[in-house]
Amino acid sequence: MQKKDSIVEKLAFLSVSFMLTSAYAVQGALPQLKVALNVSQTQAEYLATMPSFAVMIFVVLSPLLQTWLKVSDKQMIMAGVTLVGVMGIVPFFNLHNYALILASRLLLGAGYGLYNSQAIALISVWYEGATRAQMLGWRAAAEQIGQATTLFIAGILLTIGGWHFSFLVYLLAFVVLLFFALEVPNDRPSQDQPVEKLTATPDTITKTSPRVALLILFAFFLVVDYVGMENRFASLAVFLKGSAYTGAANYLSLMLIGATLGGIFYGAINRRFGFGTIYLGLGLMALANFLFYFGRNNFGLLVMGLLLIGFPLQLVSPMIFNLLPGLAxxxxxxxxxxxxxxGFNFGAFFSPTLAEWLNTMLNVPLKGTGLAAPFLAYGIALLIIAALIYLTIHGKRIGIKKSLPEMTR
Incomplete structure (x- = not known):
């Protein structure tokens, strides 16, 4: 098949990534869901994070299912997007059954997991060289833009018709499905080296470093913090602004602009600061947590913390993947x-429970200003992590310092 590389074709490849983070589109409706379904704060938050649990499972199962069913990457992606659309709108038709809504959210996550890796693989197979790198970068940006857009649209739908209308945002999946099916060609092999060769690590690395486990825990904690702030912002905003307030989704959308900018500027910042980028990122994330905590009685500070946290997250999380080639x-x-x-997805899924545990440990009620309590602890933990990383690399224990050559580049 002749290669077109048109703008429309590229947008079609990116469109499926646009929907990958739409699980969080209904976060602005969590306060209304909590009241309507008569559930706890943590139960309401799990409606946003439950898809991440299924993603963890189906990211692993997806390649096996694809081999068993003998379908192409394109067909697997279309199956996943279809499942996202169908399961996404189920809560619109079921207004008061928490268990059924939770189950639909679990299956929604299965849809994401079915095509998460294939969305990357198809780009890697179809495009080569600099175009491939550019498309993979745009794909990551498409996820952030997609989350911001779906949050915004869900917020408008919330204002128009109530919380159940928010779930109509998943009708966008069918638009994406049609666009992708019509404009993306059938799979073909790349004309240059396989992805495995392009990412091959030096032959001198013969075993997996135990530091990989630390990076997994690090990824877990970063997303626990980030998603926890997303989940609790709407309820804190309603507490400060009144029960009729429905504008939280707008701020959650703006939050993702910072995350998008962080991804765009990561390369330039990393070239300037090198491994120091991780200290900058952790410091700014800690600041965001402190602003959010001290904003529990001040809406302006609350918003400042929310808008800030996405930018440093996108400075820190790419560092994790950059370190992996030197560790395995x-x-x-x-x-x-x-x-x-x-690790990232389990952090997103487990965020509500960990935040609830912190409230219990701190003996702070899980309501009102108490919803901000975990973020003081998160901010302090981020500073401790930054200090430990610095001491590990620059301390006097030469054996440790020599064992981390890739991290000190």
Missing amino acids: PAKRQPLVTSMVLI
């Missing part, structure tokens, strides 16, 4: 990358 052999790279992705 080439043949283990797909495995360790998948494990880090699972």
Whole structure:
């Protein structure tokens, strides 16, 4: 098949990534869902994070299912997007059954997991060289733009018709499905080196470093913090502004602009600061948490913390993937990358429970200003992590310093 590389074709490839983070589109409706379904704060938050649990499972199962069903990447992506559209709108038709809504959210996550890796693989197979790198960068940006857009649209729908109307945002999945089916060609092999060769690690690395486990835990904690702030912002905003307030989704959308900018400028910042980028990112994330905590009685500070946190997250999370090639052999790279992705998704899923545990440990009620309590602890933890990383690399224990050559570049 002749290669077109048209703008429309590229947008079609990117369109499926646009929907990958739409699980969080209904975060602005969580206060209304909590009241309508008569559930706890944590139960309401799980409606936003439950898809991440299924993503963890189906990211691993998807390649096996694809082999068993003997379908192409394009067909697997179309199946996943279809499942996202169908399961996404189920809560619109079921107004008061929490268990059924939670189950639909779980299956929504299965849809994301079915095509998460294929969305990357199809670009890697179809495009080569600099165009491939550009498309993969745009794909990451498309996720942030998609989350911001779906949050905004869901917020408008919330204002128009109530919380159940917010779930109509998933009708966009069918638009994406049609666009992708019509404009994306059938799979073809790339004309240059396979992706495995392009990402191969040096032959001197013969075993997986135990530091990979630390990076997985690090990824887990970063997303616990980030998603926790997303989940609790709407309820804190309603507490400060009144029960009729429905504008939280607008601020959640703006939050993702910062995350998008962080991804865009990561390369330039990393070239300037090198490994110091991680200290900058952790410091700014800690500041965002402190602003959010001290904004529990001040809407302006609350918003400042929310808008800030996305930018440094996109400075820190790419560093995790950049370190992996120096910590595992080439043949283990797909495995360790998948494990880090699972760390990210498990952090998103488990965020409500960990935040609730912190409220309990701090003896702070899980309501009103008490919803901000975990973020003081998160901010302090981020500063401790930054200090530990610095001491590990620059301390006097030469054995440790020599064992981290890739991290000190």
